[in-house]
Amino acid sequence: MKKKLISAVLLSTVVLTSASTVLLVSADDTDSQIAQxxxxxxxxxxxxxxxxxxVDTIQSQVDALKDKQDKLKKESDALLAQSKKLQVKxxxxxxxxxxxxxxxxxxxRSAQTDGTATSYxxxxxxxxxxxxxxxxxxxxRTVVKAxxxxxxxxxxxxxxxxxxxKDNQEKADxxxxxxNEISDQAKSLETQQAELKVAQLNLAAERATAEGTKASLLAQKAAAQAAAxxxxxxxxAYNEQVAASASKAQAQASSATSSSSSSSSSSSSSVSTPVVTTPSTPAVTTPSTPAVTTPSTPAVTTPSTPAATAPSYNNSGNTYPVGQCTxxxxxxxPWAGNYWGNGGQWASSAAAAGFRTGYTPQVGAIAVWQGGYGHVAVVVAVNGSQIxxxxANYAGNPAIGNYRGWFSPGAVTYIYPN
Known part of the structure; x- marks a missing residue:
């Protein structure tokens, strides 16, 4: 009895510690991603x-070119106006x-035809x-010279x-x-400026995405820390409850030994009645399931309904999200396959993979509830129609545990190990 009790305590402690470690590792990994x-x-x-x-440098160059362009236009217009006046002159x-x-x-002609020269x-x-x-x-002669x-x-x-x-026209041209050359340069600079603004907007979008990712990672980290x-x-709490149960079991064992030394005939009967037949035995592995301790389930004491046994744990090669029921x-x-989908899809995925399925509960089988996303759990004890x-992930609890004690599963499909 003590060996079973100690084994259950160690196993449960390892499970809870493993869950905490996984959550802490997840938080550490999130810290690394946040740093990135x-x-x-x-x-x-x-x-x-x-x-x-x-962008600012190019804008200043564009502004300077525009100012120079405006000045040259005014000078050219003035030269053209002056040229027009000269043309009139x-x-x-x-x-x-x-x-x-x-x-x-x-x-x-008058001097030649009218004889004016002779008159001279x-x-x-x-x-x-x-x-x-x-x-x-x-x-x-003075008149002619003038x-x-x-x-x-x-x-x-x-x-x-x-x-x-001509000079004015050349200057104007x-x-x-x-x-025109300045205008071409200004257009080129405006194009560069527009391209830089596009790059700037892309960088801003990239920064916003990174900041959004960081916020999401911080939320994940906070959730992981809270879960841890x-x-x-x-x-x-579990360790405290197990310690109390161990003390109680030891006291019962001591009492049974004392009774055996005083009466050998009553010893055999008293030895067979303590912890083995009491309904509180399954509570060693399921501290949060008071239904096991109630005397309303006497079938637990019969040989055909053994106490719930804690299955072995193996998380290697597990591709499902930590804390989910899958x-x-x-x-x-561990014999279950990876990539079987949500819990509600496991029965069809297992059948396709060659596993037997049915509706009769069996210790070691996987129970599948198919409503919504579905839910899966591993059967550890059977008592008629109750199991x-x-x-994991029952009522929001990410750690693995026996949260319901004895209950009627309703419409369930079971996957049996080959």
Whole structure:
């Protein structure tokens, strides 16, 4: 009896400790993932800052080019306006030169056809003196020279205006060409700026994703820590209850030994009646199931209904999420397959894998409830239509345990080990 009790205590302690360890390991792994997300967030923020600096630099260059472009446009427009004024002035001078030329030509023709030249000779002959003749000839030459000089000045003015107009036009053309080049540069910079903004938005989205992942991991870590604390509390309460049960069992054994030494005839009968037949025996492995201790289940004392036996635990090769009912069933029954789906799918998955299924309870079989996502548990005791099971994720408890004692399972399909 003591050996069974100690074995049950050690087994249950190992199970609870293993569950706590798994939860702590999960929390540690979450810490590592959170650290990775923190590093990713920091790197993304640094890249965002660099991209923003580049965007600001390009924006300043774009603004400077636009200012220069506006200035050149104003200068070019002013040169074009000046060129137009010069063109008007050139047209006026050209007309004056043309009019003067026609007048001089008419005067020359008049001198030739009307005998004006002869009258010049007559004027010289009719002069009162030589000095008077020289004066008259000089006056005529002065008039002709004045007309000639006027023509030359007008021609020079016309050439100067044309040159100024040409220079202004060249400056204006150069200004417009430079303005177009600046416009092309500005467009290129705007394209780069837009591309950098897209990269910046991508970085912001990546950082937001990393921050969201971190928040999710923090929530998972908090849940794992809370589950670990609950498992530790259950382990402590269970150890205390097992210790009390062990003390009680030892006291009963001592009392039975004392009775045997006083009366040998009553010794045999008294030895056969204590712990073995009392309904409280299954409570050693299921501290949270008071139904086992009630005297309303006398069938427990019959040889055909043995006490619930604690199955062996094996979590190697278990691919199901820790704390789920499928994980608990695979741990308790390592012969079950991986990737059988949710609990409600296990019966069909097992049948497809070649396992026998039925509706008769059997110790060691897996009980399958198929409603909703379903639920699975491993049968550890059978008493007619009632059973006891070991299971995980019952009433929110992620650790494996016997939470229900004796109960009627209802519509259940059983998977039997081959």
């Amino acid at each position: 997300q923190d590093a990713k967030i920091a790197a993304t923020k640094s890249a965002e800052a660099t991209a923003q600096a580049q 050139i047209a006026d001078l050209t007309k004056e030169i043309s009019d003067r030329d026609e007048a001089l030509q008419a005067q020359a 000779v007559d004027a010289v002959i009719n002069s009162k003196s030589l000095s008077d003749a020289v004066t008259r000839v000089t006056a005529m 007309n000639d000089d006027m023509m030359k000045q007008q021609e020079a003015a016309k050439k100067a205006v044309e040159k100024a107009q 150069k200004g417009y060409k430079l303005m 604390a609950q498992a530790a509390a259950r382990e402590k 994980w608990g069933a695979k741990t308790l029954a 006891q099971v070991q299971e």
